[in-house]
Amino acid sequence: MNTKPKKLSSVDIARLSGVSQATVSRVLSGSDGVKAATKEKVMQVVKAHGYRPNAFAQAMRTNQSAAVGVAVSRVTNPIVPEILEALTRSFTAKGRRVVVWNTDENGQDGLISAIRSGLVDGLVFTAANQQSEAAKAAHEADMPLVSINRSFDELDCDQVVSTNHQGAFDLADYLVKCGRKKVAFVNGPKDRTTLADREQGFREGLRAAGITPDPDLFFSRPFKDNAFRQLGMDIFGADNPPDAIACGNDLIAIQIMNGLKAAGCRVPEDIWVVGFDGIEMAGWDIISLTTVQQPIELMANNAATFLLDRIEGKRTETETIQYRTELKVRETTGFTPAP
Amino acid sequence: MNTKPKKLSSVDIARLSGVSQATVSRVLSGSDGVKAATKEKVMQVVKAHGYRPNAFAQAMRTNQSAAVGVAVSRVTNPIVPEILEALTRSFTAKGRRVVVWNTDENGQDGLISAIRSGLVDGLVFTAANQQSEAAKAAHEADMPLVSINRSFDELDCDQVVSTNHQGAFDLADYLVKCGRKKVAFVNGPKDRTTLADREQGFREGLRAAGITPDPDLFFSRPFKDNAFRQLGMDIFGADNPPDAIACGNDLIAIQIMNGLKAAGCRVPEDIWVVGFDGIEMAGWDIISLTTVQQPIELMANNAATFLLDRIEGKRTETETIQYRTELKVRETTGFTPAP
DNA sequence: CTGTTAGCGCTTTCAG
């Protein structure tokens, strides 16, 4: 260790400004009962030294960390940074720090341990599988919990979701009404409730439109090894390929398009492609992916509000709020308007 | 407040396992001098209750938070999540928590305050402007500091960068050698050292290849209001447009391509486009952007190691490490191999 | 209005 400047504590500030330590604490926490002159005097010293109360002592004393946790996984799906960005903005604006856990790599252990050690006052779970252990731990620790874009059937917590089922239902309707004869559905692992709901909605939408879902046209792949790109190539290479491919989310759709392009397939001339999520890049001219859009920013803000209200004891009943999705028609379906 | 289960403390564990509180602490911190039987007994109780030591008390006592901070901005640039992901993985694997600050929104105040309150043991700054205040605060607080993909000229701290200058130099050479006659360069705000270095390298590369940089072909735009998309449209719409556009980073290149596409320009037939960074999506078939690639994962791992070593007092001299960039030739330059 | 005092839960000497 080198010559540590030995950080100042509130005791030092008290000494330097000729008051008691308690008064320093009062000044900094903005309590009322302090004479203006005293307050001024203390603040002067505080500013001069750039003093900030030690966050840990504060947290320990008040049993509030002023931090919230966000559990993410599959960060490679661009919707995750988008959610993260919106959540961070929301929490930061409300004076909370954000601690991010990635449950992909080292699993849930770190998160569980953090939950139990009281590091955060609340937790947001974002769309992902493999977080149920942690969620359970949080629940047991009586920690406020919100899930966004993800359902925990087993767990009683606030949830912010979108109309996954209805959105997919309407999407199927759109494709059929537009005259698509042979519609495939490509999905990721169905242990994610979001993806499962969408597939279910899509199936029912097809039926409602008078089409019996063909099992051979429903695909499921893991999010790895470029599986979707390969699938895109395979689908186009097969005899009598479909004339439309709906996907569980935008990232899947993009990877399918990568495969289609690699195989020489033109979108939308040969095959239509649609996604689900409405990530920002779906709107880029060079991608222009037709998709079912979720109001991500709104959902994140709502999740943040839910969590903070619950932390502050302003809510007790759990609630599930569902945002309406909206079909965005773009180039990958030839800009064909909904009939 | 509802019926709080009143979290267990080490005192409770001690009572439950019939030892002293100090012994519990010793067992959990893995100190040697504890009889195996005692250790076993304590661990049993610990496990049974899912007990974890209170992180704040621990932090306060040891003056170490076991957390590191990462300051980011412009999260909408996909390289940021990529860096974040790699950093998070690295730190988590080494038993550190990661706290993320977004300095876009609420500026640096939150970060500065966090620095001074001792919330993190060290800090990584990622490519961004507007963080110098915070960096200075960190430096004054004697907090270990590493910058990645970003230079702080004024500050003496570890830096992990790539060969921005050389990479851009070689890129200019490539374009000229491939017969491009009129090469534009589109950049973001040049207060970012990374972007400034690239532009400088590009200029010198042109000169070395026998071309005098034409001021009218160097553009700079802010990262907002779709400025780059608009610029792409303008560039193609002008009389006698360039036959190649090099960009300060991949995101700029993509937005330029959006504008070009919107204006009816074909890439690479009409104009070549190249980026810089090597973000993952640049490699997607549907984008296939020629770019100068940085080894992001390596850089992030290195930054993490630097920071942790410094926190643990294993390093004292500051160091700048520079990774080699690599030209990735793809479709936006017609897959033309470097001569 | 301000000072004194008692811990929050933990690590770490210091004894035994």
Add this chain to the structure above:
DNA sequence: CTGAAAGCGCTAACAG
């Protein structure tokens, strides 16, 4: 090898 005891820096009664 283990226990007792002293704080880390802060907040929150409780006095004055």
